Amino acid sequence: MHFESKLFSPVTLRGLTLRNRIVLSPLCMYSAQDGLASDFHASHLSAFARGGVGLVFTEATAVEPRGRITPKCLGIWNDAQVEAFKPITRFITEMGAVPAIQLAHAGRKASSAPPWGGGKPVAPDDTTWGEGGWQTVAPSGLPVADGWPSPKALGVEEIAGLIAAFADAAKRALAAGFKVIEIHGAHGYLIHSFLSPATNQRNDAYGGDLEGRMRFALEVSRAVRAVWPEELPLFFRISAVDTGGWSLEDSVTLAKALKAIGVDVIDCSSGGIAGAPAFRASDDGRPLPAGGQRPLGFQVPYAEAMEREAGIAAMAVGRIVDGQQAEDILQEGRASFIALGRELMHDPFWPLHAAEALGEADAFSLWPEQYRWAIVRRAELGQYQAG
Ligand SMILES: Cc1cc2nc3c(=O)[nH]c(=O)nc-3n(C[C@H](O)[C@H](O)[C@H](O)COP(=O)(O)O)c2cc1C
Incomplete structure (x- = not known):
């Protein structure tokens, strides 16, 4: 059966067209020095562009x-960092994908070790990770946890x-060749820690009421939107x-305010306000979602609430594992975009394989031409089995 899925249909946001609705979710790789993108980042991100993803986010x-x-x-506070990103954004674009950047501030969860180093705070004199720890900042002086x-x-x-600094970073992102910005307002990092009453006691x-706690998020978004070209989307x-x-109702209120500022898509994750980073390694190095086991698509209802109650396009993320599941979410109008993290790490060619499994018309057209002729052959x- 050949059909044209929603997952693989091009979609236009402002003046930008994405070849499909599959998004590489931001994934920290802990592989930069001085915030500079490395060969690892180039190789990592280019795999997803070759693999048919529509929108490729940096960590x-x-x-x-x-x-x-x-x-x-990674960082984007200086010009050397802009230069390091340029070959990466160029290659992603050459492969038909769109390069996107997640702008972030870790707030009180900064200055910690990578997951495979335990994820604990780094002391100022501990240079295991190439640089000692530093004084973190937050809305209030509350530590993440004991220790x-x-x-x-x-x-x-x-x-x-x-x-x-967020606005300057947005200008640098444009110079680096990115076409989409996502502001990281989740997972207990700085912006989220202003939003949540547990961490904002100003x-x-x-601080104070919802309006006060939302102020920083909205001012950051307004400042970024002011310098980010009108024709380019903001997530x-x-x-x-x-x-x-922080409740779903609060998120709907926030999403409506963000929409009024010119934010185009709400990316719906959850959690991370208390304790160590939301995604950290278990003792044997495997990444674990906060809260242990979660059902497939556990965060999709949040995206659905944004679409239906805030009237804004939403991106669903979290344990979306196959093409049919992704297609169903889109067909049911529960989200407009599908972000994948671990599934794409496991199979960077996930979109190409999902297109075949879905019986997508012209499933091979997504392959880079360097591969396509041989994959068709x-x-x-008969060397391949669909599904
Ligand atoms: C290794 C790893 C690194 C991550 N880094 C980030 C990050 O930089 N920014 C972010 O917002 N989320 C980050 N996340 C969360 C993912 O973007 C995504 O929301 C999460 O993995 C759930 O999607 P999945 O079930 O498809 O993996 C990370 C997750 C993993 C596993």
Whole structure:
């Protein structure tokens, strides 16, 4: 059976057309030095562009040095970092995908070790990861957990400086060749820690009621939208619910306010407000989602709530594992985009394989031309099994 799926139909956002609705979710690789993209990043991200993904996101990329989760995380606060990204965005574009960047600040969860190093705070004199730890910042001086240092509570002028850092990073992202920005407002990092009452105990304009706690997220988004070209889309990742008192209803309110500012897509994750990073390694190095086992598509209802209640396009993410599941989510109008993390790490050619499994008309057209003729020949020889 040959049909034209929604998953593989091109989609236009503002002035940008994506070849399909499959998105590489941001995935920290902890492989940068001085925030510079490395050969590892080039090889990693290019695999997904070759593999047929429509939109390829970088990992959380810090807008200032203090905003890195670990000393090995990417940054975009200087021109050398812009130059390091250029060959990567160029190659992704050549492969027919769109390069996208997640702009982030880790807040009180910064200055920690990579998952395979235990994910714990790095002491200032510990240079295991190429650089010692640093003083973290947050809305209030509450540590992540026992054994974590207290972050410095940000003053109002420092908050203004951070909003400007997000805008500067957006300008640099454009210079680096990115066509989509996602603001990281999830997983207990700086923006989320302003939103959640568990981590924001301020009693000034940036805290208190929902309006006050949303202020930083909205000011960052407004500042980024002001410098980001009108014809290019802006995404915002939320933790749709957390364990610190942030509710789905709050997310709907936030999404409506973000839409009014010019945010185009809400990327719906969850959790991460308390404890160590939402995704960290178990003792044997395997990544574990926070909260242990979760059912397939466990976060899809959050995307659905954004689509239906906030009237904004949403991206679903989290344990979406095969093409039919992804297609059903789109067909049912529960989300407009499908982001994949671990499944794409496991199989960077997931889109190409999903197209075959779905019986997509012209399933081989997504393959890079360097491979396509030989893959078609392989099929003719009966060396492949659909599904
Ligand atoms: C290794 C790894 C690194 C991640 N890094 C980030 C990140 O930089 N930014 C982010 O917002 N989420 C990050 N996440 C979460 C993923 O983007 C995604 O939301 C999550 O893995 C759920 O999707 P999945 O079930 O398809 O993997 C990471 C997850 C993993 C497994």
